Amino acid sequence: SQELEQSPQSLIVQEGKNLTINCTSSKTLYGLYWYKQKYGEGLIFLMMLQKGGEEKSHEKITAKLDEKKQQSSLHITASQPSHAGIYLCGARGGNYGQNFVFGPGTRLSVLP
Amino acid sequence: DAGVIQSPRHEVTEMGQEVTLRCKPISGHDYLFWYRQTMMRGLELLIYFNNNVPIDDSGMPEDRFSAKMPNASFSTLKIQPSEPRDSAVYFCASSLSSGRISYNEQFFGPGTRLTVL
Numbered sequence: 024s025q026e027l028e029q030s031p032q033s034l035i036v037q038e039g040k041n042l043t044i045n046c047t048s049s050k051t052l053y054g055l056y057w058y059k060q061k062y063g064e065g066l067i068f069l070m071m072l073q074k075g076g077e078e079k080s081h082e083k084i085t086a087k088l089d090e091k092k093q094q095s096s097l098h099i100t101a102s103q104p105s106h107a108g109i110y111l112c113g114a115r116g117g118n119y120g121q122n123f124v125f126g127p128g129t130r131l132s133v134l135p
Numbered sequence: 136d137a138g139v140i141q142s143p144r145h146e147v148t149e150m151g152q153e154v155t156l157r158c159k160p161i162s163g164h165d166y167l168f169w170y171r172q173t174m175m176r177g178l179e180l181l182i183y184f185n186n187n188v189p190i191d192d193s194g195m196p197e198d199r200f201s202a203k204m205p206n207a208s209f210s211t212l213k214i215q216p217s218e219p220r221d222s223a224v225y226f227c228a229s230s231l232s233s234g235r236i237s238y239n240e241q242f243f244g245p246g247t248r249l250t251v252l
Contacts, residue, residue, distance in 0.1 A: 056240060056241075058243075063248075064245055064246070065139075065226055065228075065244050066226070066228075066241075066243040067243075068240035068241070068242070111178065123168070123180050123241070124180070125177060125178040126177070128177065
């Protein structure tokens with residue numbers, strides 16, 4: 024079965040600093056999703072990447088997909104306390120599958 | 136739209152009791168997913184439905200767990216009898232497919248925090 028690993032497990036940065044979170048898949052990726060979760064709340068969709076080399080940005084968050092390496096990275100520029108939370112990557116179990124697997128998450132803290 | 140609605144938000148019960156979690160997906164969405172989240176195992180897919188039909192229940196841990204979707208606007212996840220190891224946050228999510236393959240994001244509910252004593 025497909026597994027997703029994330030690194031680092033946790034991250035503490037000073038406000039204004041840039042940071043990168045990585046997600047690596049054990050199998051071919053058929054779409055990679057990034058979600059953010061705050062404690063006690065559900066997951067909030069951030070971005071979806073489908074094609075190798077694809078890059079998407081939303082405000083100060085940029086995600087890239089390296090299909091060959093079966094990896095994706097999430098980069099936050101000039102981090103703010105509002106960016107704090109748990110970031111999870113998710114992927115479909117197959118090209119036509121709806122079953123989803125998620126990474127363990129990266130816990131981000133941003134110090135003011 | 137109010138988003139995915141789950142109830143109750145918190146449930147505390149004693150071992151052996153029946154627990155029923157409820158979910159109302161976003162209107163018009165044709166896929167519904169049940170997940171469980173724990174510190175040890177992270178977020179796990181339990182079962183998902185397409186047009187009210189269960190498609191994949193391979194993630195359901197044991198026969199004590201059952202899920203139903205009697206109509207497009209309601210689903211339940213039942214645990215009978217409940218055990219302390221079932222304590223977790225249970226999420227419901229829904230999505231809208233585009234054609235045969237859904238590439239659209241899943242919208243998550245706020246979750247139900249279940250504690251089994």
